[in-house]
Amino acid sequence: MDYYKDALVIYKQIGDKQMEGTILNNIGLVYSRSGKYPKALEYYENALVIHKQVGDKPVEGSTLKNNRYEESRFGEESKSID
Numbered sequence: 001m002d003y004y005k006d007a008l009v010i011y012k013q014i015g016d017k018q019m020e021g022t023i024l025n026n027i028g029l030v031y032s033r034s035g036k037y038p039k040a041l042e043y044y045e046n047a048l049v050i051h052k053q054v055g056d057k058p059v060e061g062s063t064l065k066n067n068r069y070e071e072s073r074f075g076e077e078s079k080s081i082d
Contacts, residue, residue, distance in 0.1 A: 001030050018059075021050035025063045032070060041070040 004027045011020040028043035044067040051060035 004030065017050050017054045018056055021047045021054065022059060024050065025066065028066060037070050037073050041067065044070060
């Protein structure tokens with residue numbers, strides 16, 4: 001996790017939004033696998049915003065899938081169906 005957070009700082013500093021979104025998604029995966037679903041959802045949502053900004057459709061789709069999965073696990077089923 002520390003490596004991801006260090007990488008996130010670097011990508012923010014250099015302005016690489018695409019990689020920033022990817023790292024946010026990866027941090028979300030780590031939290032998800034650790035059972036910290038609300039935290040995972042937070043990172044997925046932030047990643048999704050960035051992927052939409054940069055127009056990275058394939059990664060946006062993957063992040064959206066992760067986001068919806070966490071919403072359904074975290075009890076927000078109605079939101080994930082919309």
